[in-house]
Amino acid sequence: MTQKPRAPDSALVWERPEPASRPTPGPLSRDRIVRAALALADAEGLASVSLRKVAAALDAGPMRLYGYLSTKEELLELMVDAVYGEMVSTEPIPSGWREALRSIAHRTRKAADEHTWLIDLLAGRHHLGPNALAHLEASLAALSDTPGFEDIDAVLQAVGTVNAYVIGALRNEASELRAERESGMTQSQWQEATWPYLQRMIATGRFPTLSRVIRDATHPSLDVVFDKGLDCVLDGIEARLKR
Template sequence: MDTSYGSAPPPVWDRPEPRRRAAPVPLSREKIATAAIRLADEHGLEKLSVRKLAQELGVAPMRLYDYVATKSELLDLMVDAIYATVLGPDVTADQPAWRSTVLDLVHRTRAAALAHEWFADLLGGRPHLGPHALAVGEATAAALDQAPGIRTLDDLQRALGALNAFLTGALRREITERRTARTTGTDETAWQASYGPYLTRMLETGRYPTIARLVIDGAHPDPDATFSHNLTTVLDGITGHPQP
């Protein structure tokens, strides 16, 4: 594999930390990423800027460019710091090790996204290639590769693609619903009071019998139960190995 970068600059993880300078505030990429995560947690990615980050760190904005050349590099560092919290699955003995590992990694990823909502906004875009992201990807792929229904490299690629598509979609939907409820100040009770009479009239027309069954007779589990059930369904389908 060609390890040269030609005229392109090397990725941020492949560049050494700048030499420490005699300055009142010592910096490192880890410290910068930690501060950026804190700002994004409080204000969202759209409010994150080099100027605000420099102010948070108590340094001049130009000092940050010694460590991160672009905002994309800053986001890369932030994302990889979150992936570091996903590592370390606890394999349990009540199910096959491969399945326990995959379930644990996916649930840890969801927990990280719920704690840092902006993280879900960066899923499904350009590849995450930081060392911790690669480690999570390796652990997931290696575990899925041990599933009985995964026999070829094509099987593994399709399984990973389906699992990642489910995870990205599920997390974005869940976090979008949380944000909507938070920003509009609505909750389920208020929503039912507002839309209940209209929906009742529409369902009583008889034109939507399946939706009526879902709304009236269907179970409405909480987000944790919904995510766990859907994850199990997807995992069963992509591996061809239902949970015993």
């Protein structure tokens, strides 16, 4: 279906008023549309989200949705902002820059665990919805009065560095889960299937360090890997502060 073109002088979706409520053939609102899209994405993945499918879930015609948003991209922005709303509604960010950044990282990871499609939308330009801005404001404010972070550029650098680590780590976790779904094999099954090949390659003597990895590495859980990687990032920020 050809998407309805956006009027050139239209405001961002956050600032556009909703159409007047109509009781029939069924009441709609941006919130209802977004909730239906979230349920669809959580159940079937981001690729399944379309204005047609969301309209069908609401027992409405697709054209009715264009009174509330202009494009699928606006719907995705609304979905991301709804998840930021879930993150903002949790307990306040703790004091102390290290615990503040750790808390922000874990909030993002929890949201991505509950909405596995989210990681595909977090990279790129900053999200500008009200909940996303509230989350960013709280993140920056948690550091801005801390000794060593008097310069706002230092605050941006620290928050941005942690965010970059979190997105990278979550993309890696999501890739492993995607590989399991697409191959039909769990990580353990895949390792068992490839083990004879790895044994032959290690036996050549060409990969002594990889041999140590197989023999001596502890291969901790994803939770432990995430926290240890986050500690490395926070230790680096702390070292810069001390300099």
